[in-house]
Amino acid sequence: MFNEESNCIMNTYAYLPVNLVYGDGCYVFDDSNNKYIDFTSGIGVNCLGYNNKKWVDAVSKQASTLAHISNIFLNETTLKLCKNLTNISNMSKVFLSNSGAEANEGAIKLARKYSFDKYGINRNVILSLKQSFHGRTLAALTATGQDKFHNYFFPFPEGFDYVEVNNINSFKSKLGNNVCAIILEAIQGEGGITPLDTSFVSEVVKMCNENDILVIFDEVQCGIGRTGKLFGFNHLDVTPDIITIAKGLGGGLPIGGFLCNEKLSNVLTPGDHGTTYGGNPIACAGALVVLNEVCTSTTLKEITNKGAFLKGLLENLNLPIVKEIRGTGLMIGIETTIDAALIQKKALEKGLLVLTAGKNVVRLLPPLIIEKVDILAGFKILEEILKTL
Numbered sequence: 001m002f003n004e005e006s007n008c009i010m011n012t013y014a015y016l017p018v019n020l021v022y023g024d025g026c027y028v029f030d031d032s033n034n035k036y037i038d039f040t041s042g043i044g045v046n047c048l049g050y051n052n053k054k055w056v057d058a059v060s061k062q063a064s065t066l067a068h069i070s071n072i073f074l075n076e077t078t079l080k081l082c083k084n085l086t087n088i089s090n091m092s093k094v095f096l097s098n099s100g101a102e103a104n105e106g107a108i109k110l111a112r113k114y115s116f117d118k119y120g121i122n123r124n125v126i127l128s129l130k131q132s133f134h135g136r137t138l139a140a141l142t143a144t145g146q147d148k149f150h151n152y153f154f155p156f157p158e159g160f161d162y163v164e165v166n167n168i169n170s171f172k173s174k175l176g177n178n179v180c181a182i183i184l185e186a187i188q189g190e191g192g193i194t195p196l197d198t199s200f201v202s203e204v205v206k207m208c209n210e211n212d213i214l215v216i217f218d219e220v221q222c223g224i225g226r227t228g229k230l231f232g233f234n235h236l237d238v239t240p241d242i243i244t245i246a247k248g249l250g251g252g253l254p255i256g257g258f259l260c261n262e263k264l265s266n267v268l269t270p271g272d273h274g275t276t277y278g279g280n281p282i283a284c285a286g287a288l289v290v291l292n293e294v295c296t297s298t299t300l301k302e303i304t305n306k307g308a309f310l311k312g313l314l315e316n317l318n319l320p321i322v323k324e325i326r327g328t329g330l331m332i333g334i335e336t337t338i339d340a341a342l343i344q345k346k347a348l349e350k351g352l353l354v355l356t357a358g359k360n361v362v363r364l365l366p367p368l369i370i371e372k373v374d375i376l377a378g379f380k381i382l383e384e385i386l387k388t389l
């Protein structure tokens with residue numbers, strides 16, 4: 001597969017040398033029927049694993065009845081998902097998009113329109129954190145606080161500024177009259193599985209509320225049960241104005257969205273925002289199954305429990321090349337002293353799929369339905385690799 005034939009594909013991804021052809025539960029299989037334990041979930045997407053019967057049935061049924069009709073019509077499946085999302089999040093309204101980046105673009109537009117309507121043209125700056133990741137489209141990319149993603153693509157849209165992670169003085173120094181919102185990940189995913197401090201976040205949110213600066217939580221990677229709570233910010237005891245979601249919500253189909261509270265519910269009006277595929281009935285049918293399966297107190301408790309089990313195993317390793325184990329629930333990072341890509345490559349050779357986050361962090365995002373026995377099997381592979389490196 002990796003020969004001249006694949007030359008037609010734009011050279012943006014460093015593909016791993018394996019041809020995966022099918023999956024079942026938390027396992028995937030290659031074209032020689034070799035089996036791999038999946039600690040990646042398609043980067044936090046396949047939360048129900050592969051070939052989940054309820055998800056496949058719902059998606060197939062929707063595909064065979066009404067696959068797509070466009071947003072000039074409302075359909076029952078999309079409405080059902082929107083109701084479900086606003087109910088479980090206690091938010092007032094939702095807009096459905098197709099990806100995380102697009103969800104964040106929408107959130108930025110909503111924040112700026114709110115500020116424009118109330119304060120006029122000069123209050124439009126979006127603060128974000130260094131080491132954050134918010135997507136690849138130009139505004140989301142500008143909000144992303146990592147220079148390595150910014151190379152070559154200038155000029156960038158105006159109206160963005162950056163705050164040091166967990167540094168309240170850095171936040172205060174950026175708090176001018178021109179700031180309309182801040183966007184945060186409760187646990188920075190691409191940035192190396194870095195959780196935000198509770199004290200930092202609560203002070204930021206308090207000051208934002210006092211100054212009518214909107215708080216946006218980007219829950220694209222850490223939301224929808226990944227950390228053992230519905231949203232990552234639920235661990236921090238704060239309430240945002242806007243929440244962005246994607247990845248795990250679809251369980252394998254592209255979907256994203258942003259939710260807002262009552263204060264913002266009438267800011268966007270017809271013509272202000274839109275997308276052809278957003279709220280596509282097939283993606284919504286899959287997302288409804290995901291919410292039903294993941295967002296129950298029993299499943300969330302199990303995720304917490306399984307995450308603690310994996311984290312405990314890793315913490316007990318006590319190896320010089322392991323600097324720190326971070327994360328919550330089934331979103332775990334292993335910071336090492338060596339190149340994480342090397343560990344990823346060795347894991348693949350031994351039948352385990354893992355992700356990296358930056359140069360030195362191995363990122364683990366197993367399907368949320370994974371059983372402890374499979375967690376243990378995956379851990380054993382990692383242990384063997386880490387002990388021999």
Ligand SMILES: Cc1ncc(COP(=O)(O)O)c(C=O)c1O
Pocket residue numbers: 098099100101102104133134135136185189190218219220221222246247
């Ligand atoms: C926190 C966060 N926000 C936004 C995005 C962008 O999502 P997408 O790739 O669906 O555009 C990602 C993707 O990794 C993410 O982790």
